[in-house]
Amino acid sequence: MDKAIQVNPAWPNLNGERTSGDRSQVAVAGRQNKETSASDGSSDVSTELDAKFTDTTIGYLVRDVHRSLARALQSRIASHGVSMGQWFFLRALWDEDGLTQRELSQRVGMMEPTTVTALNGLERRGLVERVRNIHDRRKVNIYLTPKGRNLRDVLLPCSVEVSQEAMLGIGKAELNTTMDTLRRMVSNLTGHSPLDMDGLPPDDDGITLN
Numbered sequence: 001m002d003k004a005i006q007v008n009p010a011w012p013n014l015n016g017e018r019t020s021g022d023r024s025q026v027a028v029a030g031r032q033n034k035e036t037s038a039s040d041g042s043s044d045v046s047t048e049l050d051a052k053f054t055d056t057t058i059g060y061l062v063r064d065v066h067r068s069l070a071r072a073l074q075s076r077i078a079s080h081g082v083s084m085g086q087w088f089f090l091r092a093l094w095d096e097d098g099l100t101q102r103e104l105s106q107r108v109g110m111m112e113p114t115t116v117t118a119l120n121g122l123e124r125r126g127l128v129e130r131v132r133n134i135h136d137r138r139k140v141n142i143y144l145t146p147k148g149r150n151l152r153d154v155l156l157p158c159s160v161e162v163s164q165e166a167m168l169g170i171g172k173a174e175l176n177t178t179m180d181t182l183r184r185m186v187s188n189l190t191g192h193s194p195l196d197m198d199g200l201p202p203d204d205d206g207i208t209l210n
Contacts, residue, residue, distance in 0.1 A: 039176070058185075060157055069162060080151065085118050090144075093128065094152045098141045100133070110140040127151065 074084050082090065092099065092107040099107065105115040119142060122128040127148030133139035167175060 045207050053151075062182075063175055065166075069166060072162045072165065073159060076161065080153065080154060081117075082151070083121070085114070086127075089115070089118050089122065090127070090148065090151065090155070093142060093144050093148070094156075095142050097149075098131075100139050100141055102139075104142060122148070 023173050070084055073087070077084075077087060084190060088108045088110075090102055092104055101112060101115055101119065104119075105112045110118075119130070121168070123130065126145055128142050129145055131143055133141050
């Protein structure tokens, strides 16, 4: 058995504090673990395996693609004073104005406190306004201001540009296959068909980031 495993764990004493003996045992165990890793090369092997796992796992790859797209889009919309967090709420309101805070949270997939923070920023910039619902005073509807509505024609082209940049050198057939595959994966994980998810048939050519 490995010597590091034989060392007694440093449990706290009855006063909830570690004794000097406990601390020395922890130090010994730590040194032995480091020596073992260094001697057998297990640390290097673990790092190599982690790298291979990251490179070949679909979840990591999709996440990297999403983050790359987000960074590229953020660099374009930042000059207009809009963050990525705010972008998603503007997108939802451009599709349907006058949603409640709860409806916006559900559309964007954010917790309501996050929605409130994003809306506060949009309201300070004069892009949206909160209006108390006349039928239910407990609800607040979010409406685009003329400034926020006009921003649609400025920011949506940024999304199209990012998508076009990401698809450079990739054939139409490859893109359609990729989109179909991703839709099927979403369907497998959510129980909804691709058509239910976005209203587009699997072979639709409308590939954008918006």
